[in-house]
Amino acid sequence: MPTKPKRAARGRDITPADVMRLLGPDYGPVEWKARYDPASELVYTILSQHTSDVNSGRAFDALMKRFGSLKAVASAPAGEIEDAIRAGGLARVKAPRIKAVLEQVFDEVGSYDLSFLAEMPLSEAKAWLKRLPGIGPKTAAIILCFSLGMPAMPVDTHIYRVSKRLGLIGAKVNAEKAHDILEDMVPPSEVFPFHMYLIRHGRQVCKALRPQCNRCVLAERCPSRHLFDKPKVAPAKRRSAGSSGR
Numbered sequence: 001m002p003t004k005p006k007r008a009a010r011g012r013d014i015t016p017a018d019v020m021r022l023l024g025p026d027y028g029p030v031e032w033k034a035r036y037d038p039a040s041e042l043v044y045t046i047l048s049q050h051t052s053d054v055n056s057g058r059a060f061d062a063l064m065k066r067f068g069s070l071k072a073v074a075s076a077p078a079g080e081i082e083d084a085i086r087a088g089g090l091a092r093v094k095a096p097r098i099k100a101v102l103e104q105v106f107d108e109v110g111s112y113d114l115s116f117l118a119e120m121p122l123s124e125a126k127a128w129l130k131r132l133p134g135i136g137p138k139t140a141a142i143i144l145c146f147s148l149g150m151p152a153m154p155v156d157t158h159i160y161r162v163s164k165r166l167g168l169i170g171a172k173v174n175a176e177k178a179h180d181i182l183e184d185m186v187p188p189s190e191v192f193p194f195h196m197y198l199i200r201h202g203r204q205v206c207k208a209l210r211p212q213c214n215r216c217v218l219a220e221r222c223p224s225r226h227l228f229d230k231p232k233v234a235p236a237k238r239r240s241a242g243s244s245g246r
């Protein structure tokens, strides 16, 4: 009885540990340092939606220069907040969002001190933040990771794209679900460097339109490399036999 042909041997699937080991020499070590207190980080992340780090930083600085404290921001009319954050773009949308979030935080906590989140289990801290208006999984993870050093994995557009190409998450997994999947795959102590490495890799090498697979240290283990390794010039069509050539 004829035996079934064996499938061509396929490389071992890449793991987060492989990613850390291969990207570490280029992008590491990374040092965690709190950027802002959690409530300020909350405001900053709203300002950073759909704009660059430079613009959101400018908008945050302008906001604090004008009002001096989060309490004063929360008390100000939305129109004045809008004027102050204009440098960050989408000011008409972001100003009422910032005001609503700060008001809800104060109503529930009685201050703008969110450091109590660090004492909660990670899933509860995330759930607490995600109830606030306009706060999704990425913003919640940014606050917990960047201001409190908790092992939450923010999944931005770069991390989402590179993780999919590497096969760490399935092709149909949405960005929201990707947060939990990636977080579960990476040891807590490595969540922050993994996040930083993948962002840098997505910006510098595994770019959205033209990933540079020929200089990628993950290429040998990447299941998507063949998608981008196609020859640039299509081979000339052969003339069919009997063609007159005219």
Ligand code: SF4
Binding pocket: 162, 165, 166, 205, 206, 207, 211, 212, 213, 216, 217, 218, 219, 220, 222, 223, 224, 225, 228
């Ligand atoms: S081999 Fe190409 S597609 Fe795969 S991670 Fe590297 S740059 Fe991205």
